[in-house]
Amino acid sequence: MWAGREPSESATETPAQTRGHRRGAVMALELYLDLNSQPCRSVYIFATKNNVPFEFKKLNLLEGEQYGEEFGKINLIRKAPALRDGDFCLAESIAILLYLAEKFKTPDYWYPADLHQRARVNEYLSWQHMTIRLQGSKVFWLQLLIPKILGADVPQDKLDAALEDLNASLTLLEDKFIQDKPFIAGDHITLADLVAIVEVMQPVGAGVDVFEGRAKLSAWRDRVQAAIGEELFDEAHKTILGAQESVKLMDASKLQFFKPKILKLFM
Amino acid sequence: MATAGPVEVYLDLLSQPCRALHILLNCTDIPHKVHTVALRRGENRSPEFTRLNPMQKVPVVVDGGFVLTESDAILKYLVTKYDVPEHWYPRQPERRARVDEYTAWHHSNTRPHSAKVFILEVLLPSQSGSPVDAVHLTRALAQLDDTLDKLESMFLRRQPFLCGDDITVADLLAICELMQPVGGGRDVLQDRPQLQRWRSRVQSAVGDAFELAHTILYAVRDRRKAKL
Numbered sequence: 001m002w003a004g005r006e007p008s009e010s011a012t013e014t015p016a017q018t019r020g021h022r023r024g025a026v027m028a029l030e031l032y033l034d035l036n037s038q039p040c041r042s043v044y045i046f047a048t049k050n051n052v053p054f055e056f057k058k059l060n061l062l063e064g065e066q067y068g069e070e071f072g073k074i075n076l077i078r079k080a081p082a083l084r085d086g087d088f089c090l091a092e093s094i095a096i097l098l099y100l101a102e103k104f105k106t107p108d109y110w111y112p113a114d115l116h117q118r119a120r121v122n123e124y125l126s127w128q129h130m131t132i133r134l135q136g137s138k139v140f141w142l143q144l145l146i147p148k149i150l151g152a153d154v155p156q157d158k159l160d161a162a163l164e165d166l167n168a169s170l171t172l173l174e175d176k177f178i179q180d181k182p183f184i185a186g187d188h189i190t191l192a193d194l195v196a197i198v199e200v201m202q203p204v205g206a207g208v209d210v211f212e213g214r215a216k217l218s219a220w221r222d223r224v225q226a227a228i229g230e231e232l233f234d235e236a237h238k239t240i241l242g243a244q245e246s247v248k249l250m251d252a253s254k255l256q257f258f259k260p261k262i263l264k265l266f267m
Numbered sequence: 268m269a270t271a272g273p274v275e276v277y278l279d280l281l282s283q284p285c286r287a288l289h290i291l292l293n294c295t296d297i298p299h300k301v302h303t304v305a306l307r308r309g310e311n312r313s314p315e316f317t318r319l320n321p322m323q324k325v326p327v328v329v330d331g332g333f334v335l336t337e338s339d340a341i342l343k344y345l346v347t348k349y350d351v352p353e354h355w356y357p358r359q360p361e362r363r364a365r366v367d368e369y370t371a372w373h374h375s376n377t378r379p380h381s382a383k384v385f386i387l388e389v390l391l392p393s394q395s396g397s398p399v400d401a402v403h404l405t406r407a408l409a410q411l412d413d414t415l416d417k418l419e420s421m422f423l424r425r426q427p428f429l430c431g432d433d434i435t436v437a438d439l440l441a442i443c444e445l446m447q448p449v450g451g452g453r454d455v456l457q458d459r460p461q462l463q464r465w466r467s468r469v470q471s472a473v474g475d476a477f478e479l480a481h482t483i484l485y486a487v488r489d490r491r492k493a494k495l
Contacts, residue, residue: 088361095367102360115348116333122340129374176321 031096032071032082034059035239038133039093040081041198045228045236046097046191050106062250064257094125097191109188120185124177124192128199132173135166136202138266140243143206146262148247149255158266166203166210173200174216182223189227197224198236205240273298274345275329277319279306280483283382283447284338285326287439291342293476295351339370342436354433365430369422369437373444380414381444381455383407388451389487411455419461427468434472442469443480450487 031047031054033040047054059065059080066078083090083099090096101111112118139162142154173196177184184192200221203210211218225233239246276292276299278285292299304310304325311323320327320336328335328345335341346355357363387404391397418441422429429437445466448455456462470477 088364090364090368092368092371094371095364098367099360099364102363115344118347119333119335119340119344122343123335123337126337126339126370126374129371130379134375172322 027086028053028055030055030057030084032057032059032080032084034061034080035236036243037061037080038136038198038202039195041201041236041240042191042194043081043083043093043096043100045198045232046106046110046194047100048232048236049228050100050104050110052100052104052106062255094191094195097195101191109190110194111191112185117185117190121190121192124184125195127177128195131169132166132196132199135162135169136199138162139166139203139208140206141262141266143203143208144243144247145255145258146266148250148252149258149262151252163208170200170210170214170217174214174220178216178220183220183227189224193220193224194228197221197228201237201240205237205243207244272331273300275300275302277302277304277316277327277329278325279304279311280480281306281450281487282325283378283443284440286443286446286480286484287436288326288328288338288341289480290439290443290473290476291345291355291436293479294473295346295349295355297345297349297351338440339373339436342439346436355436357431357435362431366435366437369429369435370440373437373440376414376417377441377444380407380411381447384411384453384455385447385450388448388453389491415455415459415462419459423461423465428465434469438465438469439473442466442477446481446484449481450484450491452488452492 029052031043033044033056035041035044044056046052059071061080065071066080071082072078079091081091081093081096083096085103090099098111100106111121139159142159142162146154177192177196181187183189184196200210200217211221274297276288278288278301280286280289280303289301291297292301304316306325310316311320311325317323319329319334322336324336326336326338326341328341330344330348335344343356345351356366384404384407387407388399392399418429426432428434429441445455445462456466
């Protein structure tokens with residue numbers, strides 16, 4: 001969607017100044033990220049792993065920074081991650097990942113040029129939106145954030161239903177997507193695995209061990225972690241894995257603006 | 268990459284993503300053969316179809332033994348493999364990124380919010396025999412309204428199609444979702460002139476393929492009207 005800068009930035013700058021600024025300034029690519037968010041993690045890992053030069057613009061979603069005026073100029077839907085590359089602004093992590101892969105000519109294996117392999121990656125990236133992503137998020141909110149915000153436990157049957165849905169999707173991830181291969185699209189890690197792993201880690205941040213009893217999923221996670229690099233993986237996940245602690249310390253009154261959304265979406 | 272024969276396409280025109288695929292196939296020269304999988308008769312749950320797609324969903328394509336599910340993956344695969352006009356999925360990175368941005372956003376916005384209206388107004392009542400759940404329908408319509416606002420103010424702002432100056436696979440996916448409630452006699456774009464103009468542009472761009480893809484849906488609408 002379109003949210004970029006208007007041609008003239010400032011009423012007080014002369015046309016010559018504006019031209020000079022635009023011609024001379026080398027603007028680093030900006031990535032607006034909150035590492036509590038799964039799609040922000042995949043973008044962060046991908047950009048860092050591939051040495052993409054970028055400026056990390058930290059967003060704090062739980063503090064509502066996405067509703068600020070500045071961010072609204074970059075991303076009308078007010079979601080993270082967001083990319084700003086000169087005048088070009090982009091939302092949606094998958095679009096951002098594909099754009100970075102193309103622009104920075106990252107190694108072919110991430111998003112193979114081979115038609116069949118690329119289609120397999122796209123197939124997973126498409127499927128995951130309303131399955132793993134949706135259900136992993138829901139478990140995280142129901143388990144950790146909603147009790148804090150509402151100041152009361154979530155009904156057990158709601159939690160159980162959310163866990164059941166997530167489990168069904170994890171089974172499909174193992175049986176239909178990973179199968180007996182090392183990675184989703186075959187022998188090498190791709191964007192599909194990257195997007196999958198960050199989503200699977202979200203409920204872990206809420207204290208739900210999704211890997212328990214899932215040997216295939218655990219083995220795949222180990223391979224993905226190794227391919228990304230343990231250090232980068234751990235760095236990207238430090239925030240979410242500390243979520244239980246940081247939520248405990250949060251001031252629930254500051255989170256009340258989430259209440260209507262919670263009641264609408266989850267309850 | 269040489270493949271013997273046409274792409275085998277498994278679909279049901281009652282399904283929105285199947286229609287998007289059907290339209291693309293009918294307004295390009297992609298050689299294909301359609302196999303209907305009647306969802307209403309549970310043909311997606313047959314042992315044979317389940318072997319093809321364990322998720323029991325449509326559309327599915329089989330291209331010389333290569334089986335692919337998920338409509339956006341399928342559309343992108345076909346327009347890349349076959350010699351179709353580039354506007355469907357532009358190669359220039361920023362223009363392509365706009366299509367990828369929409370097709371991602373589509374999954375949790377246009378698709379579920381339009382589908383829900385059809386499910387509540389047509390599918391659930393016909394399956395259960397109960398009347399329409401008015402409370403949930405009101406909520407669903409409000410959610411869809413919000414999505415329509417975003418389509419107008421974000422994707423169609425200052426441009427004729429969702430991702431730029433020309434039609435792309437994104438417009439096909441979107442229009443087919445927004446048409447679904449027509450099966451229940453509801454035109455969700457009724458009070459939205461900007462979106463109606465976009466719909467007309469899409470219809471012009473794809474010609475007869477639009478009406479062809481929607482015949483089944485119109486038949487569902489007409490049968491319901493006749494019953495009332």
